[in-house]
Amino acid sequence: MIMETRYQRHIQLSEVGPAGQEKIKKAKVLIIGAGGLGCPALQYLTAAGVGTLGIMDPDIVSISNLQRQILFNENDLGKNKALSAQKHLHTLNADVKLFTFPFALTHENAKQYISDFDIVIDGTDNFYTRYLISDLCILLNKVMIYGSLYKFEGQVSVFNYHNGPSYRCLFPSPPQVGEIPNCSEIGVLGVVPGIIGVYQATEAIKVILGLGEILSGKLLCVNLLSHQNTLLDFEKNQKEIDQIKKQGKVIPIKNRDCFIDFEVSLAQLSSDEKIKWIDVREQDELPRVSHLNPLSHSVSFDSIVGSKQKIIAFCQTGTRSKAFVKKMKNKGIENCFSLKEGAAQLHEWVQKNVK
């Protein structure tokens, strides 16, 4: 009865009705990136009563996010976005099962997490993750709802819908580093991701309900300055899709612009997580964080290759550790991260959190 009242305006639509609302309740949607696109999409999907939502984001809320990432407020600063989003969304609709993944989608974990959902909403701001999502959605036969933006413009499309075209059919080759201005270089009017994210939520609900025209094989280009909306058709490129299917795995791309996977913040860590720490500073730099028994930066690569534990490097400010981690990544060590904060904050965190 309560359910009927809450979703009354849905159920009143003959195109939805009680059966449609039940479909929405049974749907499982994963939102990758709880940023400008993910926030409004999450809000509408939670309000709509989508039964299961996954929220994935490795990043923390910063003050410059609040101009457009409307789920968050000043109390969330420094906290992980997926976890903060869950907190706010739970108060909006406690019936929705919210699963949080406060880390990045990587080649190692993507299959595991995407498998559990029917629809994936791409709310990312980088090509590395976007191609990863796209390839996995081809392999696992999941619908991918794409949204992206530039200043006052946005693009929306739905991929792999009933074996329809994918992102690689549209853009087969990823851009080179620096070819497309990256997330930190572009300004964006705050409402633009809002509108594009709501378009993505709309397509998700239409896919769940099998309603209307889905943006499959179509790219919607929205220009909020000119109000010139353009709908372009594009064809499936079977060769691109077969290439991934034949290989049976994702084809990694080189462009890691804005992919922040290798930096973690203390806010993303839980105190009971098993972590192998590496102190990349010299031995006379203070404070020492001896409680964590960190390895020194002269550690041999052999001793950390294949480690199942998360490896986190730290230094005085997060600069040297970043360089160190980049080196490790280039050597193929994926589970290595750089601590955004410095040793002093880590020392404080240890005293507070680690028994």
Place this chain on the structure above:
Amino acid sequence: MEMKLRYFGQLQEATGKKEEVLTEAFETLGNLRNFLVKRYPELNHVNFKIAQDNKIDSDSSPLSGNLIDLLPPFSGG
């Protein structure tokens, strides 16, 4: 034959134009691309798609449309 070109996203900055009309004839979309890249060298660095009459086509497709849209991928989210 006249055709109208519309530039999307950062292609507007690369060309300094939102749209323009061309009267030149091109056999394929690829020929048009080469012409534009020569005229606007900054386009050389961007792998954009070309649509004619609201359909994204490959570079080998014959150019027959009157409305040409040029689209880069977007990264923002």
